Amino acid sequence: MIGRIDEVVVDCAEPLVLARFWAGVLGGEAVERHPSWSFIDPPGWTRLAFQKVPEAKTAKNRLHLDVEVPDIAAATSQAEALGARRVGEIHHDDAGSYQVLLDPEGNEWCLVNS
Structure with missing residues (x-):
């Protein structure tokens, strides 16, 4: 084993908007650590983080x-x-x-x- 999953990160345009959405789906609280980085800690699962990137989504998710x-x-x-x-x-x-x-x-x- 090399390590363990620390968090799953989603690239996005609006990190806090997605954190609030996913908190509504999975539970937990949306936390804005920085305008370019927000996260939630859903009960019973690993951290789900949202990172601002300049490019838009262009294709189907691979995950x-x-x-x-x-x-x-x-x-x-x-x-x-x-x-x-x-x-x-x-x-x-x-x-x-x-x-x-x-x-x-x-x-x-x-x-x-x-």
Whole structure:
């Protein structure tokens, strides 16, 4: 082993805006350490940080978060109220169900129920 995950960092245009959004999704408090760096410490998970970068998002994420919920439809409505955007409909397969969403800066993530 080389080390352990200290935090997961998301490049973005508005760190505090995304920290507040993800605090609403995962819990924890949005902390602005600097105008270019904010973070949350969601209960039961590692720190999720947001770093200001000059370039805009241009392609699909190579890594995304799956957030397990008991009711995908209800959680989707709650996420949309926080500023998420729905992509398509709920998908169902042998592994369970999931809904693809975009956060306020267009980063893909999923609500899942297995």
